[in-house]
């Protein structure tokens with residue numbers, strides 16, 4: 001098991017209420033679903049509840065103007081809550097505390113805010129929280145399959161590493177770094193170990209997964225890029241969002257991407273399948289409310305999409321997507337007629 005580097009984390013059960021009670025005035029930056037889960041047990045009401053979701057800089061800067069003096073900013077929920085809280089900290093210097101509501105959230109361990117600007121994503125800012133609070137009571141108050149969906153952004157190392165090696169071999173993008181690659185292999189080994197713990201509802205599974213996210217956030221900052229964990233599986237996910245105009249939970253979408261792209265890479269697709277099943281992650285398209293036609297459209301669009309967007313070199317560059325590739329993807333996702 002890795003010894004993670006990165007931001008301070010407080011792991012426990014039910015400690016969130018005590019820690020919030022000691023903060024003094026605070027502002028909650030959250031989303032309706034996680035807020036409903038925690039609001040009844042709060043020792044003190046926040047001075048303000050801000051809803052996250054709109055990550056345009058103009059909107060975020062409007063929130064800064066209305067922020068009460070001296071209030072600690074507490075992000076509670078998923079990626080958009082973490083990103084909004086980071087931006088408020090970045091613009092005001094207020095103390096920042098992050099409370100992820102699911103272990104899929106690596107945004108609490110990264111420094112920059114993913115702003116939505118001019119139809120794209122732009123990363124800006126440099127925010128380090130005072131502490132990240134992982135309260136297992138809060139995590140397990142979510143459906144277990146959503147907790148399991150948190151594996152996606154670690155599982156992506158399986159395909160990300162392969163694509164990085166392809167890119168390095170043709171002299172594209174960031175040069176290969178064996179120390180970082182070895183670290184990413186350790187995350188995958190940890191994932192294999194923690195997957196059954198997640199399925200069993202064991203706190204240790206959540207903690208190991210969050211420690212992977214924590215170290216990944218640190219490594220991305222050190223390296224200056226995320227090639228070891230972001231490759232064609234993410235690019236397929238972005239293409240999915242592009243062609244369908246919608247999305248599903250990020251970790252679940254990326255997991256589908258890993259299953260499909262590892263098959264097309266010829267890169268031991270049995271391993272990510274084994275891990276996803278052991279964790280109890282949802283990969284059945286029907287359960288996820290995803291149509292095969294959407295998966296197919298994203299895959300067909302992928303080769304031109306990565307060129308247009310200037311994404312890192314991967315198996316998607318120049319990929320032929322014909323009947324054989326589509327059949328392999330259907331098999332990977334266990335699609336039956």
Ligand SMILES: [Zn+2]
Pocket residue numbers: 153234250254
């Ligand atoms: Zn991701």
